Amino acid sequence: MLLTITTTHQPATDLGYLLHKNPARLQTLDIAYGQAHVFYPEATAERCTAALLLDIDPIGLVRNHRGPAGEGFALEQYVNDRPYVASSFLSTALAxxxxxxxxxxCKDRPNLPELLLPLETTVAALPAASAEQLHRLFAPLGYAIATEAHPLDPTRPEWGNSRYFTLRLHHPALRLRDLLSHLYVLIPVLDRGDKHYWINREEAEKLLRRGADWLPRHPEREFITRRYLRFAEFVNPTLERLLAVDAEASDNDELRAELLTEPERASAAEPAVDTQQPATPSQNLHDLRLDRVAEEIRRLGAKRVLDLGCGEGKLLRRLLKNPAVEHVLGLDVSWRELERARQRLHLAEMAPRQRDRLTLTQGSLLYHDPRLAGYDAAAVVEVIEHLDESRLAAFEQVVFARARPGAVLVTTPNADYNQRYDSLAAGEFRHSDHRFEWTRAQFAAWATGVAQQHGYRVRLEPLGPEYAEVGAPSQLAVFEL
Structure with a gap:
């Protein structure tokens, strides 16, 4: 197994200080299953490359019971790719x-680890289902990616390619420790589930620690977590913690991105259109959405209300202030978010009569849940864009066909408006976990189709300051039976 890391930062030999390995000599580390060698194929002021070569003893793997069991194939213990293909062995050696x-x-240069360096790395060979899988894992981290597929047999081109690739990554400005943490986590993820050491709770903590800066917002975090930890008893609690971290960061990011004062900094020559719910300069879009939905529920006279995707309970708090609401059920897929809602609503300290008005429960909007039936209204605030578009049909069945509340209020971002955010590049979403963002026309087409199919009537309205060409930053659909 061979891993190389190259930088053209000058002086490039700073790489030796960061790795704590002298470029002038070969260094060998004994490990339980072989030896790891660190050396520098090149080390000049202009360009420096460090190499980690892992030499695994295949017989030692069997002798120490670290190889495959071999029950289905007697020679599998001796004839397999484990000594040669990047896997958890390389990850452990890297650490x-x-x-x-x-x-x-870095003892000698304490400020050096924070330096952003141009970094290139090569891993050969790496198992993967496809080159696209490698892109899905590494591209969200900012890498330019090149892959080279290896044929099953160079003398038999008709046999096609194997599942092994040489992976080359390039990042123009990255801390070395970030590169190492990415490799440390993602190389075992690409393994075939044959981790050479026992997976336990400590492994979950290690994943959270090594991935703290990037894993919570990685679009493939669920795949990464499941492949890294394998067992549900460790996977599910870890995913909950990752989702909680992402949700907290997302609240802050989205509120900053969507401050209603931002459009006011745009050209004053563009006239704004009056809205039904004008915002004060200090009011942010998230609060405006919640206030508008709560007011609409009040107008509808709903007594039993669903808050689907309730999060930490901001809408629940508003609904409980409405004396006409007799009962609210808050549902969220994240147990951690429900715990936060309990804390922020001070559920344990509520008077019994007030406490009886609220139910918090864990559940998914993609599976039929009989607990959702019999309600006057359902609020789905900034939720649908977090679902894959291919799964919206399941959401529609759960809410509109099976639960069938008297009214459904759905809000979602207006993609037309995104061009007004200077921080967003063309085609970029407001949140890393959004699976889509709809224009006004797309949202209207979806809402009209849902209403016709399930016997609702629907009206649409903008949320936030409305501009002639792009509309308002958010949009609301109110479905009524």
Whole structure:
């Protein structure tokens, strides 16, 4: 197994300080299943490359019971790719050889670990289902990616390619410890579930620690977590913690991005259109959505209300202030978010009569849930864009066909408006977890289709300051039976 890391930062030999390995000599580390060698194929002021070569003893793997069981194929213990293909063995060796760099410390140059470096890395060979899988894992982290597929047999081109690739990554400005943490986590993810060591709770904590800066917002976080930890008893609690971190960061990011004062900084020559719910300069879009939905529920006279995707309970708090609402059910897929809602609503301290008005429960909007039946209204605030478009049909069946509340209020961002956010590049979504963002026309087409199919009537309205060409930052559909 071979891993190389190259930088053209000058002086490039700073890489030696970061890795805590002298470019002038070969260094060898003994490991339980072989040896790891660190050396520098090139080390000049202009360009420096560090290499980690892992030499695994295949017989030692069997002798120490670290190889495959071999029950289905007697020779599998001796004839397999484990000594040669990047896997959890390489990840462990990387942590041992470059532990100082992975932890972001440098005794001789304490400021160096924070430096953003141009970095290139090559891993050969790496197992993957496809080149696209490698792109899905590494592209969200900012890498330019090149892959080279290896044929099953170079002398038999008709046999096609194997499942092994040489992976080359390039990042123009990245801390070395971030690169190492990405490799440390993602190389075992590409393994075939044959981790060479026992997976336990400590592994979950290790994943959270090594992925703290990037995993919560990675679009493939669920795939990564499941492949890294394998067992549901560790996967599910870890995903909950990752979702909680992402949700907290997302609230802050989205509120900053959507402050209603931002459009006011645009050209004053563009006239704004009056809205039904004008915002004060200090009011943000998230609060405006919640206030508008709560007011509409009040207008509808709903007594039993669903808050689907209730999160930490901001809408629940508003609904409980409405004396006409007799009962509210808050549902969320995240147990951690429900715990936050309990804390922020001070559920344990509520008077019994007030407490009886509220139910918090965990559940998914993609599966039929009989608990959702019999309600006057349902609020779905900034939720649908977090679902894959291919799964919206399941959501529609759960809410409109099976639960069938008297009214359904759905809000979602207006993609037409995104051009007004200077921080968003063309085609970029407001939130890393959004699976789509609809224009006004797309939202109207979806809402009209849902209403016709399920016997509702629907009206649409903008949320936030409305501009002639792009509309308002958010949009609301009110479905009524």
């Amino acid at each position: 041992k050889a470059f532990n100082t760099a992975l932890n972001g410390t």
